Amino acid sequence: MSNERLVGGPEVPAVSFEQVSKHYGQVQAVRELSLQLPQGRAIAFLGPNGAGKSTSMEILLGLKHASSGRVEVFGKSPRQAMTAGHVGAMLQSGGLPADVTVRELLTLMTQLHPKPLKVDEVLLRANIADLADRRAGKLSGGQTQRVRFAIAIAGDSDLIVLDEPTTGMDVENRHIFWNSMKGEAERGKTVLFATHYLEEADQIADQVVVINKGRLLANGSVSDIKAMAGFQKIAFRLPGVTREQLLNLPHVVSLEVLHDHVQIQTSDSDKTFYALLDQGLRPMEIEISALGLEQAFVAITERDNGDAVETTETEDAR
Amino acid sequence: MSGVMALGRLEIVRSLRNRRVMFFTILYPAMLFLLSAGSVKGKNVPGTDIPYVDYFLVAYASFGVIAASMNNNAMRISQERKEGWIRQLRLTALPSYGYVVSKIAASLLVVIPAIVVTFLLGTTQGVKLTGEEWVSAFLVIWLGSLAFTALGIAIGYGVPQDAVQPVTLIIYVAGSFLGGQFFAVSGTLETIGKALPTYWVREIATQVISGQPISWGGVAILAAWVVGCAILAAVMYQKRAED
Numbered sequence: 001m002s003n004e005r006l007v008g009g010p011e012v013p014a015v016s017f018e019q020v021s022k023h024y025g026q027v028q029a030v031r032e033l034s035l036q037l038p039q040g041r042a043i044a045f046l047g048p049n050g051a052g053k054s055t056s057m058e059i060l061l062g063l064k065h066a067s068s069g070r071v072e073v074f075g076k077s078p079r080q081a082m083t084a085g086h087v088g089a090m091l092q093s094g095g096l097p098a099d100v101t102v103r104e105l106l107t108l109m110t111q112l113h114p115k116p117l118k119v120d121e122v123l124l125r126a127n128i129a130d131l132a133d134r135r136a137g138k139l140s141g142g143q144t145q146r147v148r149f150a151i152a153i154a155g156d157s158d159l160i161v162l163d164e165p166t167t168g169m170d171v172e173n174r175h176i177f178w179n180s181m182k183g184e185a186e187r188g189k190t191v192l193f194a195t196h197y198l199e200e201a202d203q204i205a206d207q208v209v210v211i212n213k214g215r216l217l218a219n220g221s222v223s224d225i226k227a228m229a230g231f232q233k234i235a236f237r238l239p240g241v242t243r244e245q246l247l248n249l250p251h252v253v254s255l256e257v258l259h260d261h262v263q264i265q266t267s268d269s270d271k272t273f274y275a276l277l278d279q280g281l282r283p284m285e286i287e288i289s290a291l292g293l294e295q296a297f298v299a300i301t302e303r304d305n306g307d308a309v310e311t312t313e314t315e316d317a318r
Numbered sequence: 319m320s321g322v323m324a325l326g327r328l329e330i331v332r333s334l335r336n337r338r339v340m341f342f343t344i345l346y347p348a349m350l351f352l353l354s355a356g357s358v359k360g361k362n363v364p365g366t367d368i369p370y371v372d373y374f375l376v377a378y379a380s381f382g383v384i385a386a387s388m389n390n391n392a393m394r395i396s397q398e399r400k401e402g403w404i405r406q407l408r409l410t411a412l413p414s415y416g417y418v419v420s421k422i423a424a425s426l427l428v429v430i431p432a433i434v435v436t437f438l439l440g441t442t443q444g445v446k447l448t449g450e451e452w453v454s455a456f457l458v459i460w461l462g463s464l465a466f467t468a469l470g471i472a473i474g475y476g477v478p479q480d481a482v483q484p485v486t487l488i489i490y491v492a493g494s495f496l497g498g499q500f501f502a503v504s505g506t507l508e509t510i511g512k513a514l515p516t517y518w519v520r521e522i523a524t525q526v527i528s529g530q531p532i533s534w535g536g537v538a539i540l541a542a543w544v545v546g547c548a549i550l551a552a553v554m555y556q557k558r559a560e561d
Contacts, residue, residue: 061409082411089409095401099332111324112410151406 007039007074007086007158014039014159014190015060020069022055022214029055031214032069037192037207039074039158042185044201044208045194048301052214053194054092057163061089073159081159085114088157090148092164098137102128102147105136106154113155125183126150127176142173149177153184160184162193166200178203198294210297212304222293229296232269236283237261249275265291322416322423325407329424339390343432347382350500351375351436355443363502368528372447373502375440376523380459381499382432384516387425388466388473389486395421395474396482399558418471418555425467426460433459447527454526462519465540468547469515475554512536515543 007014015037022030030052037043047053058064059071062078073081081087096105103119110116123129128146131139139147145165152160162181166174174197181204185191195201201208201222208225210218218225231253243257251268262283266272269288276283291299333339351374358370398404407417433456447455469489477485494500496507497516511517518536525532 063405063408082409083413085411087409091402091405091409093402094406095398095403096406097332097398097401097403099335100328104328104331108324108328109410112321112407112412114411152409155410 012039012075013037013072014074015192016070016072016075017056017060018070020056020059020066020071022052022059022064022067029214030059030066033211033214033216035209035216035219037190037209039190040188041206042181042191042204043193044205045192045211046198046201046208046297047194047211047217051211053211054163055214056211057089057091057161057192057194061087061161085116085155086158087161088113088152088155088159089161090152090163090165092167094148094151096136096139096144096147099135101133101135102139102150103132105147106150109151109154113157115156116154117156119154122150122154125153126180142169145169146173146177146180149180157189159190159192162191164194164196166195166197174200198292198297202293208293210300212301217304218300223290225300226290226293226296229291229299231265231267231291231295231299233287233289233291233295234264234266234269234273235262235285235287235289237285238281238283241281245279245281246276265295321410321412322420325412325416326420326423329420330427333386333390333424333428336390339386339428342385342389343382343428344435346385347378347432348435348439350381351378351439352443354378355440359444364504366528368524369445371440371443371445372527373524375436375443375445376455376459376527377499377520379433379436379455380462380497380516380519380523381494382436383429383459383463383519384466384490384494384499386429386432387463388470389490390428391421391425391467391470392473392477392482392486395471396477396479399475400479418551421471422464422467425463425470429460429463451527455523458523458526459519462515462522462540465515465519465543465547468544468551471551472547472554475551475558513539515540 013036015035017033017035020030020033021028033056045053045057055064059066060073060078062082071078074086076084106119106122110119110122123132126146126149128143128150131143131147136144136147145168149162149165152162165181166177169177178200181191181193185204205222208218208220208222209216210225218228220228237260239260241257241260241262243255246255246257246262246264249264249272251266251272253265253267256263264272273288354374355371358374361370362368363370363373404417408414437452437456473482473486473489493514493516496503496511497514498511498520499516503511518540522532522536522540
């Protein structure tokens with residue numbers, strides 16, 4: 001990462017949300033979200049459907065106005081940052097005019113930014129040189145996504161915002177796409193992307209932001225998020241084991257027994273495992289590991305949803 | 319400003335590439351002009367000394383202009399709103415007025431062939447005008463197209479996506495009918511027509527090529543349509559800003 005790319009010094013965050021809320025009538029899409037995203041990182045934006053990811057992104061892109069709170073992008077208002085060429089973006093829906101070629105489209109996009117890349121460079125970085133002379137209307141879904149990514153990077157912007165960029169792509173295209181994303185991050189850009197594919201976050205992100213029901217739930221490195229879930233996984237093989245034998249182990253959160261194979265989620269892997277040995281059981285092929293990001297994500301959002309249910313109940317009781 | 323020009327250039331390329339647009343802008347009016355002109359050779363518009371061929375020249379040139387400016391803009395804007403293209407443009411340094419300005423600029427260029435082709439055909443059908451008359455008629459129709467462009471923008475933004483096509487077609491056909499684009503209107507039809515920009519673009523252009531005094535009241539009505547539709551378009555644009 002080269003520091004010379006940093007806008008207004010490293011202390012200026014790429015994105016800053018202060019107590020940002022957005023509601024549509026009765027529906028609260030974003031609730032008092034406060035968040036600072038540093039420059040020069042690849043940041044994954046995670047959350048279940050309807051968590052407020054897209055709305056937050058639209059606010060920081062200046063497409064929507066926050067109902068309250070303050071949003072800054074490189075210390076400027078979202079619109080100012082956009083006009084200054086600091087931001088390039090790819091939204092979930094962003095149709096391309098069917099009757100122009102990819103090259104014409106990208107030429108236009110470079111002309112709409114103050115300090116753009118050369119069109120050939122854009123084609124190269126987005127891995128779409130072979131599509132340059134195709135009409136946009138003739139592209140497949142995955143190809144369209146790659147062209148839309150090219151549009152997002154055409155301005156050589158400092159912050160690149162991608163809303164679920166690989167949705168609908170096949171595995172191969174997704175991996176090609178990830179390389180392009182990593183490439184931009186390695187050039188020192190701040191890459192902020194919302195995704196449903198936790199593997200994507202695991203592969204690319206230096207930092208993960210989890211939101212749920214419009215609120216910030218977690219913000220840290222991938223391993224921070226995994227640790228936050230607080231659970232570990234114990235897996236082993238034990239011929240002839242029954243579910244009943246394992247039910248009384250301490251700290252077990254969930255238990256799966258399939259033939260001879262056992263998987264335990266636990267909040268304290270040491271104590272659970274010692275208890276297992278104390279019972280006189282001698283498992284084989286033992287693996288003790290942290291949860292995957294996916295399981296961690298599910299664990300912390302579920303826990304949050306559980307809390308929220310309790311809160312609503314107390315409110316109802318009043 | 320360079321961004322607005324770049325977008326305008328692409329808009330023009332896209333219109334010229336679009337067969338439907340070219341058909342309704344050039345081919346269709348030209349065909350109708352030739353058919354109509356052939357059937358009225360040597361006749362004057364009833365109650366006047368204006369050759370019917372001259373009348374149709376202006377009528378069909380303006381008919382093509384309406385398609386090029388109103389229909390084209392209404393349908394394209396509505397389509398581009400739905401597709402998210404307008405949002406994508408808002409994620410660039412293009413100023414917020416840039417999209418609409420580029421549409422207006424492109425329309426002013428795309429309507430030119432509609433006028434010029436009909437005028438050229440006119441010379442083969444016995445229309446005889448002075449250089450000054452050709453230029454004045456061109457200018458009236460050309461500037462008059464602004465009213466239809468503004469109306470097209472307002473429809474594109476204001477009318478729900480699935481209704482844009484029928485609404486545009488109804489306004490296109492009814493407006494041209496009442497405006498005298500198909501034949502000279504009289505009586506009640508003309509009374510209604512006199513409130514419409516289709517009528518006044520054609521009427522004023524006819525006046526300048528037949529040596530009649532210009533109806534300044536008509537100019538005012540035309541100007542009111544331009545301003546009114548522009549305001550309507552601006553309001554609709556604001557209203558749709560968060561789409």
